Amino acid sequence: MNESAKHGADIDVTVYNEDDGTTITLKAGPGTPVRTVIEKMYTELRREQQPNDRLYLKATGEDIFPKSDQHMSDAFGDRELLWEFAGDTGGAR
Numbered sequence: 001m002n003e004s005a006k007h008g009a010d011i012d013v014t015v016y017n018e019d020d021g022t023t024i025t026l027k028a029g030p031g032t033p034v035r036t037v038i039e040k041m042y043t044e045l046r047r048e049q050q051p052n053d054r055l056y057l058k059a060t061g062e063d064i065f066p067k068s069d070q071h072m073s074d075a076f077g078d079r080e081l082l083w084e085f086a087g088d089t090g091g092a093r
Helices: 034-045 072-076
Strands: 011-017 023-028 054-057 081-086
Touching (some): 023 034
Parallel strands (some): 011 081
Antiparallel strands (some): 054 081
16 A cells, blocks of 8 residues: 555545445545454444345445455545445345
C-alpha cells in the first residue's frame, strides 16, 4: 500500500441488505483490513456470517469475501463504496 493511502481519509462503505431493505454506512481507514469491515457489517446487521452469504460490489458484482486479507485501499482504492449483502436464503441474486 502506498504511504498516502495509509494516512488518507476514511473510506465510506454503504451496505444495502437485500434481505430486508435496510442500509447501513460504515467508515474504515485505508489501512483497515477488509475482514474488519465485514465483521463490523455483521455486527451492525445483527447477524452471524453463514457459508452461503453473498457480499459483493454493486458497481461490478465482484465478490468481496476473497479480499478479506487485503487492506481497504489495496482492495478498493480510496473511493466511496456500495456493497450489497444477501444472506444464504435471501436476496434476489
